[in-house]
Amino acid sequence: MSELFDMPSDLQHSYLGLVMLHLREALLPVLFGLLVALPLAQLCVRLRWLYPPVLWITTVLYAIPSLAFFVILIDYTGQSELTVMIPLGVYSLVVLVPAIVDAVRSVPQETLAAATAMGFGPVRRYVQVQLPIAAPAIIAGLRVASVSSISLVSVGMLIGNQGALGNLLNSGMIYNQERLIWLSVVGTAVLAILVDAALIGVRILLTPWMPRGTRKNTPTLTAKAAAR
Amino acid sequence: MxxxxxxxxxxxxxxxxxxxxxxxxxxxxxxxxxxxxxxxxxxxxxxxxxxxxxxxxxxxxxxxxxxxxxxxxxxxxxxxxxxxxxxxxxxxxxxxxxxxxxxxxxxxxxxxxxxxxxxxxxxxxxxxxxxxxxxxxxxxxxxxxxxxxxxxxxxxxxxxxxxxxxxxxxxxxxxxxxxxxxxxxxxxxxxxxxxxxxxxxxxxxxxxxxxxxxxxxxxxxxxxxxxxxxxxxxxxxxxxxxxxxxxxFPSAGLELLTAPIVAVDATAEQIAARATGDAPYLLVTDLDGKPLGWAEPGELTAGEIRQDQLLACGRPFVAGKESLRAALDCAVLSPTGWAVAVDGEGRAAGVVSQQTIGEAIRGAHAERRADGKTDGKKDSRDSKGSKKDGTTEKAAR
Structure with missing residues (x-):
């Protein structure tokens, strides 16, 4: 059984080590993307004119192939994990910014008016009302960003073996070992599914206030409809 | 304020x-x-x-x-x-x-x-x-x-x-x-x-x-x-x-007729005595005094009054508690043109015609006009007056 997970020594990692590396390389950029996207999205909500150009820029950045990114970055960050993670973080913005903007905007007007009328200042209103109500849609955005990031990490193999499970795929092809290819492909898919499931779990924990059976990506609308 | x-x-x-x-x-x-x-x-x-x-x-x-x-x-x-x-x-x-x-x-x-x-x-x-x-x-x-x-x-x-x-x-x-x-x-x-x-x-x-x-x-x-x-x-x-x-306008001042009301077990004499001619119909009530419906005096045979023979009396109004609007509404909806007034327990307190309600309305209007001369009316004139001056419209209360 243990032979099944034996790794070629040039990978310098056990299978579990590769999985953990893959997770780190995929999820740290998404976390970074979230930290950038939250204030950026809030700016876009406050200043409406800012949203279209921000959307345009994130889309253009997403259109840049990762190889091109690597070529530029390699002069600065070398053949490191960082060179893989920076493009992934940038890519996550194309999903996260619109998800957060739409989520925050979809908080019902009367809820916001009621909060203002009760004496909530802008910061308190954002943290205590808008963000919690937007949380399910933000998590929906995180799910897409995480899964896409997990699949994209493999490309890192092209720059000095920074592709984690992607490197395994490469080794499988070089050594002509089908076992390694399966371990890489199935491992990546299972990882994506598990992360997705974990995020669903987080959302369920965070939103006991959502109507059961209608937990969808547009929670505020369905919640409102059900409440009527 | x-x-x-x-x-x-x-x-x-x-x-x-x-x-x-x-x-x-x-x-x-x-x-x-x-x-x-x-x-x-x-x-x-x-x-x-x-x-x-x-x-x-x-x-x-x-x-x-x-x-x-x-x-x-x-x-x-x-x-x-x-x-x-x-x-x-x-x-x-x-x-x-x-x-x-x-x-x-x-x-x-x-x-x-x-x-x-x-x-x-x-x-x-x-x-x-x-x-x-x-x-x-x-x-x-x-x-x-x-x-x-x-x-x-x-x-x-x-x-x-x-x-x-x-x-x-x-x-x-x-x-x-x-x-x-x-x-x-x-x-x-x-x-x-x-x-x-x-x-x-x-x-x-x-x-x-x-x-x-x-x-x-x-x-x-x-x-x-x-x-x-x-x-x-x-x-x-x-x-x-x-x-x-x-x-x-309260219905308290309405003059209710109690004569044209008979209970469902009324005798021939009682029916004859109640048919005084003040109203063209008699209101039949159950033994508890609750209204059942209307009938012309000639249609009623003592001891054989059945509810399905009666004209429905519709929704009654609560005498004194509800307004003239409710009383008028009852009279307009009633097939006989007469409204039934009940007390708080739903027992018939009297009947009243559209004509009587109409007189009560005219009386109430006249009273309001007399009152208006002293207080309320003056206020509304003030507010109209200031509007004509082109200044802001001030409410006088």
Missing amino acids: IRIDSVTKRYPDGTVAVDRLSLEIPDRSITVLVGPSGCGKTTTLRMINRMVEPTEGTITLDGVDIMKQPVNTLRRSMGYVIQNAGLFQHRTIIDNIATVPRMLGWGKDKARARAGELMERVGLDSALAKRYPYQLSGGQQQRVGVARALAADPPVLLMDEPFSAVDPIVRKGLQDELLRIQEELGKTIVFVTHDIDEAVKLGTMVAVMRTGGHLAQFAPPAELLTDPADAFVEDFLGADRGIRRLSF
Whole structure:
């Protein structure tokens, strides 16, 4: 059984080590993307004119192939994990910014008016009302960003073996070992599914206030409809 | 007292939402702002808690300019109820209600205890405390909205079309509940609606506004119905304002006939004695005295009166308690043209014809006119007078 997970020594990692590396390389950029996207999205909500150009820029950045990114970055960050993670973080913005903007905007007007009328200042209103109500849609955005990031990490193999499970795929092809290819492909898919499931779990924990059976990506609308 | 003094709200694009509005909102009573959409009623309401800031003019609360107070302190001293309730969907009912007390620094237990009290006050089952808003009906959510606004016991309550998104039966319940709560608490309530019936029902004073943010008339509802200031107000009140105005006349003075009433077990002599000719029909009651229906005296055979032979008597009115409007409505709907009056227990108290009700209405009008000479009428003249001068329309109360 243990032979099944034996790794070629040039990978310098056990299978579990590769999985953990893959997770780190995929999820740290998404976390970074979230930290950038939250204030950026809030700016876009406050200043409406800012949203279209921000959307345009994130889309253009997403259109840049990762190889091109690597070529530029390699002069600065070398053949490191960082060179893989920076493009992934940038890519996550194309999903996260619109998800957060739409989520925050979809908080019902009367809820916001009621909060203002009760004496909530802008910061308190954002943290205590808008963000919690937007949380399910933000998590929906995180799910897409995480899964896409997990699949994209493999490309890192092209720059000095920074592709984690992607490197395994490469080794499988070089050594002509089908076992390694399966371990890489199935491992990546299972990882994506598990992360997705974990995020669903987080959302369920965070939103006991959502109507059961209608937990969808547009929670505020369905919640409102059900409440009527 | 809230005093709005020649307040104008002009938006950067030049739109004038409210135009030199002056109103004195009396303490501890319900003042209704009513008008078609775009008349500036919601803007006016939102200027009171500074969610909209006036371009010109001043608003004072108990003599203090509201612009001179910290905005969030001002808002926390005013309860606010909005259409669709605007509840925090991510918080339980009890935490929704406890929001303002918590912000004011109350401890969690104290705030929740207070919220529990308020749930009871607005007629919510305490079992709902741990539920979330989506689990409540629209009417229940609106009650939570009212409880949340009352939580920190603010002297002022601002209500922005709070009941317009619920169905008519629920709305009537909420209106009655508001009147009951107001009787207990005596808040200064400013209530915005586009529904003139709601305005007339709830308002101690009603301000009718017209498109462009002008005040058309500010008067108690009865005066509004009697003496609309102009064609706009008259039109807004609707074609049946004469009938609706009857709601303000009590039926207590109506002369009820008790002669043409017989019990279902009446003898031939009793039937003959009751058929005095005052009324063309006799009202038959059951043994308890509750009305069963109408019949002509000749159609009744003692001992053989069956309900299916009788003309239905329809809905009766409660003598003395309900208004002349209810009495007239009963008479108009009755197949005989006579209304049946009942006492509090539903037993027949007498019958009355459309003609008698008509005389009572004329009598009541004459009485109002005589009263109007001294007080109310003068006020409305003043308000009309100042309008002609081109100055702001002042309400005299």
